[in-house]
Amino acid sequence: MNGEQLIELAKQAREKAYVPYSRFPVGAAILADDGTVVTGCNIENASYGLTNCAERTAIFKLVSEGKKDIQLVAVVADTPRPVSPCGMCRQVLAEFCSPDTKVILSNLNGQTTVTTVAELLPYSFSKEDLNDAGHT
Numbered sequence: 001m002n003g004e005q006l007i008e009l010a011k012q013a014r015e016k017a018y019v020p021y022s023r024f025p026v027g028a029a030i031l032a033d034d035g036t037v038v039t040g041c042n043i044e045n046a047s048y049g050l051t052n053c054a055e056r057t058a059i060f061k062l063v064s065e066g067k068k069d070i071q072l073v074a075v076v077a078d079t080p081r082p083v084s085p086c087g088m089c090r091q092v093l094a095e096f097c098s099p100d101t102k103v104i105l106s107n108l109n110g111q112t113t114v115t116t117v118a119e120l121l122p123y124s125f126s127k128e129d130l131n132d133a134g135h136t
């Protein structure tokens with residue numbers, strides 16, 4: 001499974017997005033360390049704040065299947081520049097990825113940006129901060 005294949009799976013997941021309010025479908029695909037791939041789409045709600053982004057849908061699917069070691073992430077939306085994940089998703093990515101885990105951001109024009117979790121969320125709050133405070 002390479003980055004291009006992961007982008008293609010994210011595009012297919014995007015087709016499943018439930019976006020009656022924003023009409024802005026997003027797809028994500030995650031390659032786990034054991035080779036498993038999970039995908040996710042954004043899922044909106046009449047109570048707008050309950051919306052779940054594509055990235056978090058994919059991560060939550062992975063973790064709920066008992067896996068949490070992420071090797072590579074791809075996100076796709078129909079944006080002028082490669083899509084930029086929201087702050088909430090960056091924090092959730094930081095929980096389950098290494099700082100140097102690569103995140104491929106893409107759009108439907110074939111433009112891609114390869115970044116890392118640490119670049120997306122520098123100086124992030126993490127479980128180490130909790131441990132240091134004695135809240136294990």
Ligand SMILES: O=c1ccn([C@H]2C[C@H](O)[C@@H](CO)O2)c(=O)[nH]1
Pocket residue numbers: 019022024025026041042043044051052053054055075083084085086089
């Ligand atoms: O990286 C992103 C950015 C936005 N959205 C969703 C949330 C909402 O459903 C819609 C518009 O913000 O796009 C994602 O799923 N991922």
Ligand SMILES: [Zn+2]
Pocket residue numbers: 053054055056085086087088089090
């Ligand atoms: Zn998000």
